[in-house]
Amino acid sequence: MTVQDRLRIENALLRYDFWLEMRGVRGSRRRELRRELRANLVEASADVGTTRALFGIGSPKELAHAANDGDPTRPRWSQGAVWASGVFTLVLFSLMFTATAFTAGVEASGVTGETVRGFVFPWFGIDFAARVEPDGRGFAVGAGGSFVPVVGLPLLTFVVVSKAWRVLSRGDRSAVASMERA
Template sequence: MPRKLTALDRMRIERLVWTLDQRLYDLPRASRVAKRREVRANLLEAAADRGASEALRRLGGSGALAREYLGAEFGDRPHHSWTAAACFAALVPLFLFGGLSEVSSAYAQALTAGHAASGTYTWTGVSYLQSPLTFTVDHSQVTQAGGAFTPIVYVLWAVGTIVCGRLWRVLPLSSSTKRTPATES
């Protein structure tokens, strides 16, 4: 006799499906959605037969299930992460812009602190990260020019994105590097 699912049972099932979905973000969207729907349908059916608690207990945690799905999709080797690469690629320039603008702002404030200086001042910036900055002070009004990222920042940014996301693993293995089981003669 099928059991009636309560709102709490449905919420527990949806919580597991949602956490599974979060752990499967490295999969292509269509594959992730299909797996999510399959797990939800199986859990609802099992919960109607045996109860939600028993269905969730027999399934196990979302972490183990996600590892199985990811292993089936990418194999047992560690896989790439577009999410990690995108976060690194977006956040590093954000923090660099913020930090370097604060440093240049502090230098500009130091030029006008204490007395009304006038003239043009050049500051080398943060070595290896930015080009020299030119500050023009006229009656306590400061304008600045320069301070662009140096080429080494762009190289480190690209290398860091590739390393953080393990993007070299996107490339297919060549036939000479694929491991095949040894056959006995």
């Protein structure tokens, strides 16, 4: 088997593992399923070739869906992290766009040599500041009080999407189960 064939198989395994994680399959079970799929792909590659073996398994997403080993009570940490990263990026981009627009407004107003502060919709509680030098070349931009949207919104997204409270409810169930056994 060539290096390229091994890389193609490992790529399929990574995608399969990703979709298993998105379905809520536990790590130990994912390792078992990956080992099994790797062994099947290596064996099939020796028989019919890597391309036909990979086409034979179909889509890794559908294969992971067919495994149906997801635990509905397990928090979805990866999904939470993906969504929180997206919200973090969106918030930073929006803040930068707003700060740039605020600075352009200060420059268009003709105010030079002093710092102009203001609040911009929809960023309640964030103090934007801009300074345009008299020669028109220097800008100073600030966004004070942006901790809540930059950290709070992605954190809230992470908790809601990952359903982190499931960890607490799972602990309660295990405590109840241990009490019933006693």
